[in-house]
Amino acid sequence: MKRMTPLLTLVTGAGMAAVLFAMSAQAAPTAAPPKVDAAPPASAADAPPAPSGSQPPELSPGASAPPAAAPGATDVPAAGTPEQKVDASWTGRLNNGATIAITSRDGAAEAYVCDGKDMELWLRGTATDGKLDLDGKDATLTGTFDGSEATGKLTIGGDTTTFTAKATAGTAPVVYRATPQLRDAGVDGGWILRPDGTQIGVLTWNGRPIPAPPLDPAFGTTIVEGLTVTARPVIPAPEPGR
Template sequence: MKRSGPLYTLLGGLLLALFMLSLNATTGTGNTSYGGDAPGAASPGAASPAPTSAEPTSAKPTEDAPSAKPTDSPSKSPSKRPPGKSEYAGRTADDAAAISLSIRDDKAIAYYCNGRDAESWLKGDVEDDGSMRLTGKHGAKLEATLADNAVRGKVEIDKKPRDFTAARAKKPSGLYRATTEVRGAEIDGGWIVLPDGRQVGILKQDGKPQKAPRLDPETGTVPFDGGELTARPVVP
């Protein structure tokens, strides 16, 4: 019986150790005994969220595009009428009459003549685009355009319209006129000298038309009634 004391002590210590082991197993803080995730814990193998930038990046402000330079008002198209003085001479499309134009800058004078009994002087403005509208007595009118060193259009005399083309003329070709008084009679003559040298003209004596005598383009002299007249180039 004397040896039972140490035996009881050993058994008591063993029981105490088993009790402590059992207590640790049931109240431990580990989560593996439940087979689930603790609140707020990340699942094994789950991807971590991508870190957010501490401060947003901002693109470098671009410089303002230079403001468009105000453009000048649209410039006009180059003028089709030559500066200074120019001469044009030709015939109607039906060859019934001759026509000549004298142009200085934006002014024009035209002369229509059939060489016998019909003539007309017309005048007006020439636009920058070469177009022109000339008018004369008794409803005479001319509408044409200057381009490529020629005037092309339509002339209407005595209500009879005719197409015409007048090419650029060089001296002595062109348009001439003489106005004077001889022995109390009023003289008015017009001459068209064509590029090929031919002349078409009418001379009126007190309003009565007749074929004009031939003009000397070099001197401007015209024989008339035993004397001479002087015809000069027409200038608008």
């Protein structure tokens, strides 16, 4: 029996070690699953390339991207926007009692002012974008117009008067003037054909202004002291430099 004692002690120790190992394994906490880090938010650099045809142009080295448009910003019309030009005519009166006629073709404009006795005035300029801007000898005319009328002011020397002129129907001429050949010979004259069929004008004859005799629009002629005077419709043309 004494010889078996060490063996029993060894077996007993091994059994106790096995029991303690099993108890230790049961008491140990279950290992936590491995932690997975959340993916970082996507950045512009990580974004997939844009489809062909929509990728913004590359910037040259050293260049910076253009600033973004401010909220609420509106587009500014590009330089060189075509002017709104009109083909129209207006006839009316000034506050001083004189008669005025304005005619425009493709934005170029001419105006004739007369009192039917001895005062007359010619002006040239433009009628674009709803605005009138004409000038003559010591005179300027400015104003506005639309499809129904033209209004504004006429300044002669230091005196200013206002006018209102109604748009005429159709494209029939409303202003006639003596031909350049007659003007070169010292004979000048202007006629305004009113919408009611009446006329008014001034004719310069032998160096003095007189009331213009009635003009026949069909032929553009009138008779003065037995001589035929020829006139033509006033059709404005752009002046050089305008």
